[in-house]
Amino acid sequence: MAGVPRAGAELISLRDALRDAGFTLDGIRDCLGERASRALHREQVVPADLVTRTTTAPVGVLVRLFALGRSVPAEALDPVLAGWDVDRLVRAGLVAVERGQVRTLFDLRPYGDDEREWWVLSDLTESMTGQPLSIDHVLGIGGASTTLASWTVRAPVGRALDLGAGCGVQSLHLSQHASTVVATDVSERALAITRFNAALNGLDWDIRAGNMLEPVAGETFDLVVSNPPFVITPRTETMPTYEYRDGGQVGHAVVEDLIRQVGSHLAPGGIAQLLGNWEVPVGGAWRDVVDGWLDGTGLDAWVIQRDVQDPAEYAELWAGDGGHRSGTEGFEEMYAGWLADFDRRGVGEIGFGVITLQRPVGAREPWRNLVESTGSVAAPMGPSVAAGLAARAWLAEHGDAGVLATAWQCAADVTEERHGAPGADDPTVIVVRQGGGLGRAFRADTVLSAYLSVCDGSLTAGQALDAIASLVDASPEAVRTQALPQIRDLIADGLLVAPPVE
Known part of the structure; x- marks a missing residue:
């Protein structure tokens, strides 16, 4: 295991040099192509190795060194990072040199989300060393x-x-x-x-x-x-x-x-x-x-x-x-x-x-x-988690009375599936499905299906359920008792939402 890298304010210039050399998410993808990029994301290095073996492009040299763990000639690396020649990288504890060949002591890669891009240093992966990990290994992006x-x-x-x-x-x-x-x-x-x-x-x-x-x-x-x-x-x-x-x-x-x-x-x-x-x-x-x-x-x-x-x-x-x-x-x-x-x-x-x-x-x-x-979920899930926390807290604070007094509407990503025997007039199974979030699916009975069909924010849940009770010839109390647990679940998971306040 290598020693630890040295942190300091001068590393900002290394970040800028990595960026200017094209060692970014887009730059690596352009250099490797989609197939090798996807393989590298899975920690399969062979496709990227084949692509970069003869490259002299700065990003290719950096990929071989910091992402594949391959040695590169010192004369090929020296001009790649502005202000950071091989000697300076050695002093920072990032690389070692032997017989004119530079090898990295760490995995260093760009990483980002929809808003930002960063550079992340971690210990060398198994795919880079070909050896089991040491017990003090510091994991990178997993x-x-x-x-x-x-x-x-x-x-x-x-x-x-x-x-x-x-x-x-x-x-x-x-x-x-x-x-x-x-x-x-x-x-x-x-x-x-x-x-x-x-x-x-x-x-x-x-x-x-x-x-x-x-x-x-x-x-x-x-x-x-x-x-x-x-x-x-x-x-x-x-x-x-x-x-x-x-x-x-x-x-x-x-x-x-x-x-x-x-x-x-x-x-x-x-x-x-x-x-x-x-x-x-x-x-x-x-x-x-x-x-x-x-x-x-x-x-x-x-x-x-x-x-x-x-x-x-x-x-x-x-x-x-x-x-x-x-x-x-x-x-x-x-x-x-x-x-x-x-x-x-x-x-x-x-x-x-x-x-x-x-x-x-x-x-x-x-x-x-x-x-x-x-199953598959939305990416990122954070917004759905935030909405789910708020919905569940609202349910805990307002109870069934609050649910009945609110005019709910179906969320924009909700769809309904109807399944029935060939030639049948009515479906035998109705499924309500969420397109985002957790991708939840609920089997709807007659009452819930009827409620969702009028769930457009114009009637409170209590008003809609009372009207449905008269149509199915049941008491309002029985219909509310049957439907409320299902409606609460749909609210909690974001299939039912309150209309926006105008």
Whole structure:
């Protein structure tokens, strides 16, 4: 493992030099082409290697060095970055030179969203070294980090906390809408790389060392985001424990403890969003597991299970994540260790999901919504999460009386599907489907279908349901009792919205 890079104000000029050399998202795509660019995004380096082997273009040289981990001649690199020749890159701790060939000590790539582009330094990936990761590896841009970034609510806030910052990816996003960003990590190596990335991108973060919430004892935040070390790893001497993913506790205790404790660090109305795993006992239900963690927190909770794996699938995923695969040294022992640990503790499956917690404003009972959604979702999901939090808080505050007194209308992305036997006059199944957000689909009975057909914001829900009761020859009370839970679900997930105030 290389040493740590040196952070300083002069890194702004390195950022500018990278940009001017075309080492940007668009520049790399133009250099490599779509096929090689997509492969590189999947950490498959061969197509990009083939494209750049004979290139002399500055962006091609930088791709080979910093994104593929290939050595490049010093004379080819020297003129590429204005003001940053090979000697200066060596002094910054970024590269090493041997016999006229320059090799990178870190992965360095552009990264961005719809609004900004940054440059992110992290440790060399397995695809660049061909070796398993070291236990103090600092991860770069991965699937989990981009998932959390996509799901995070992006409303302007005063204080935001990036808990377990790693290389600082979430802090980059937070810097767009938070006045103050606090970034913490237990790994000193990760903090050094976070400092480098802050300086490289011209940002000022409050960076602190310490385990989980210890560095922010007594402080509160408007937004907390965390991709915590949630991976469930057997606690044996032969099992490697990676700092970026293993919290040193048994089972899912890291995520459970964070859920139980983070509420004391949320200001009124404050939100915490994190990723996590949970173990489900044989014959058990994941909702029962997570629901128990929320007792006594006083927080609103929206937990969405996105994936489920059996113990063998889980062992394969995380052994491979560290660079250990079938046929490599120690793989079978690690695999067996995971299976034995899960069997010993009676674990039947492991769930993965996104957890959103909110401290209520004012005195009201917190709400809980634990759902499973494994399909495609909107990107980014942050706006849908924000709308869902607001809708669920409104339902908690206004109750059924408020629902009945409001003239709802179908959201613009809602469609209806009707299915029936060939030649039948009436459908046997009616499905209401959401185009954005979680892509929720609800089976509508006669009453709900009738209500949605007149749901244009002109009648209150109470008025519409009473009219439907007379048409189906049922009491208004019975129709309201039948329809209200369904209507509440549609409101919570954004299929029904209140008309805009004119």
